[in-house]
Amino acid sequence: MSNESLLQLDTVSSGYGKKTIIREVSLDVPAGKIVTLLGANGVGKTTTLRTITGQIAPFAGRLLFQGRDISGLKPHSIAGLGVGYSPEGRRIFGNLTAYENLLVVANRIKSKKIFRENLQWVYTLFPRLGERSHQLSDTMSGGEQQMLAIGRALVSKPMLLLLDEPSLGLAPMVVKQIAETLVEINQAGVSILLVEQNAKMALQISHYAYVMDNGQVIQHGSCEELLQDKSIADIYLGIR
Numbered sequence: 001m002s003n004e005s006l007l008q009l010d011t012v013s014s015g016y017g018k019k020t021i022i023r024e025v026s027l028d029v030p031a032g033k034i035v036t037l038l039g040a041n042g043v044g045k046t047t048t049l050r051t052i053t054g055q056i057a058p059f060a061g062r063l064l065f066q067g068r069d070i071s072g073l074k075p076h077s078i079a080g081l082g083v084g085y086s087p088e089g090r091r092i093f094g095n096l097t098a099y100e101n102l103l104v105v106a107n108r109i110k111s112k113k114i115f116r117e118n119l120q121w122v123y124t125l126f127p128r129l130g131e132r133s134h135q136l137s138d139t140m141s142g143g144e145q146q147m148l149a150i151g152r153a154l155v156s157k158p159m160l161l162l163l164d165e166p167s168l169g170l171a172p173m174v175v176k177q178i179a180e181t182l183v184e185i186n187q188a189g190v191s192i193l194l195v196e197q198n199a200k201m202a203l204q205i206s207h208y209a210y211v212m213d214n215g216q217v218i219q220h221g222s223c224e225e226l227l228q229d230k231s232i233a234d235i236y237l238g239i240r
Ligand SMILES: Nc1ncnc2c1ncn2[C@@H]1O[C@H](COP(=O)(O)OP(=O)(O)OP(=O)(O)O)[C@@H](O)[C@H]1O
Pocket: 016, 021, 039, 040, 041, 042, 043, 044, 045, 046, 047, 048, 088, 197
């Protein structure tokens, strides 16, 4: 892609213990874009995101954020550079209120004033979170909990938002609402790397897509190109 790169993975391999899970993965998130990473169960999508966030260190290859080598940095350092992460399964604290879940990341934010401004922005994006800010998050609906997980990743106003399967287990109406908000977040200047099994939704809102199989990127292109590639759409994306 010709646009300026925000995040670049250059032949990155990683895994758990000694076991390699992702092999020589190269991908690019240009500044200002939504890029999606698609693939079936267990192909290595979450492992790719864990490598980007620093939860696991790459075995080989390089990760660049704004041209700076971040390979091997710890998660808090990578988050501090402007990378927000909404993990698979949401991982919110059920025994805390929505507001308290958002407050957990406040110590990463320079001042109380900026935190309050960012919080207002999150509540504007997800009005439900504002309405339910003092409700225990365990008692919120699945959709609201997903909004909270995204909101928590956004409250530090990251440059890049990493999302791991935000549509999982949600009703189509809620998926649509979240997809629309992702577009709004992107229009506010946040670049997005979206991991999804819901290829249809992801391809509708993304600018560019990568397809993984068995730990490797097997295809990439604009969303239109991938949709026209019948073998990819059939076999890997479950569309048509
Ligand atoms: N903590 C771990 N220790 C060892 N192996 C793991 C660990 N986490 C995942 N794996 C293995 O790595 C492979 C890729 O898993 P990963 O979670 O990255 O896939 P995924 O594409 O995100 O799948 P899904 O769509 O089901 O979320 C799988 O074979 C999985 O069993």
